[in-house]
Amino acid sequence: xxFDVAADSYDAFMGRYSVLLSPQLADxxxxxxxxxxxxxxxxPGALTAExxxxxxxxxxxxxDPEERFVAAARSRNxxxxxxRASAERLPFDARxxxxxxxxxxxxxxxxxxxxxxxxxxxxxxxxxxxxCVWDYAGGRAPLSVFWRVAHEMDAAVTDESExxxxxxxxxxxxxxxxxxxxxEERLISASVTHASFEEWWEPYTRRVGPAxxxxxxxxxERRNELRERCRRALGDAPFEVRFSAWxxxxxx
Numbered sequence: 001x002x003f004d005v006a007a008d009s010y011d012a013f014m015g016r017y018s019v020l021l022s023p024q025l026a027d028x029x030x031x032x033x034x035x036x037x038x039x040x041x042x043x044p045g046a047l048t049a050e051x052x053x054x055x056x057x058x059x060x061x062x063x064d065p066e067e068r069f070v071a072a073a074r075s076r077n078x079x080x081x082x083x084r085a086s087a088e089r090l091p092f093d094a095r096x097x098x099x100x101x102x103x104x105x106x107x108x109x110x111x112x113x114x115x116x117x118x119x120x121x122x123x124x125x126x127x128x129x130x131x132c133v134w135d136y137a138g139g140r141a142p143l144s145v146f147w148r149v150a151h152e153m154d155a156a157v158t159d160e161s162e163x164x165x166x167x168x169x170x171x172x173x174x175x176x177x178x179x180x181x182x183x184e185e186r187l188i189s190a191s192v193t194h195a196s197f198e199e200w201w202e203p204y205t206r207r208v209g210p211a212x213x214x215x216x217x218x219x220x221e222r223r224n225e226l227r228e229r230c231r232r233a234l235g236d237a238p239f240e241v242r243f244s245a246w247x248x249x250x251x252x
Contacts, residue, residue: 020192036098038119043064044073062081087119088114
């Protein structure tokens with residue numbers, strides 16, 4: 001997979017969907033004014049911006065392992081503290097934050113249980129750790145049509161449905177394994193209307209994430225076949241893409 005890409009490429013590919021999850025995840029985590037909060041795996045800063053709106057940027061800390069995403073999140077959220085770090089090694093003292101969140105990140109952590117345990121470590125006792133992951137296994141991710149068509153072309157294709165947290169109950173199990181208490185899980189959903197097929201397709205050509213890497217690895221003929229099959233599967237524009245993610249929260 002690849003997330004060493006420009007921030008605007010990630011925005012076009014995934015940010016158009018993830019920005020709609022941010023308010024719902026923040027609600028689920030109980031983020032309210034006055035709290036100091038942490039955004040783990042912030043990317044270019046969609047959730048960071050939502051947290052800053054709620055608590056003020058000076059109360060928001062965010063980390064991501066990709067330097068270009070760190071730079072984008074920092075420039076887009078002046079006043080917030082944004083630095084480069086992995087979820088598994090958070091550079092903060094224990095019990096620093098009143099809420100720690102990770103949006104669309106757990107399934108890409110090198111060690112999800114260790115990453116969630118680190119989030120719990122830096123969160124104050126009795127406060128909330130929350131995360132969400134697309135429902136790939138349920139076929140309700142924004143990329144599900146893409147992966148379904150890819151499977152029709154090649155049954156051996158490895159999609160994202162087996163990644164940690166990408167099916168009902170999986171994220172909750174990871175939270176419990178990380179030592180979080182009173183774990184709850186909920187489905188959060190939204191939709192985006194695409195004005196044209198090209199608006200939907202073009203971001204897949206930017207090598208973002210597993211889907212982008214897959215497209216880049218196809219020869220031109222197979223890439224065009226995939227493109228045209230996706231066009232038929234989505235139907236005439238404008239068309240709506242509905243999507244859902246599993247969200248879990250637990251007490252540190």
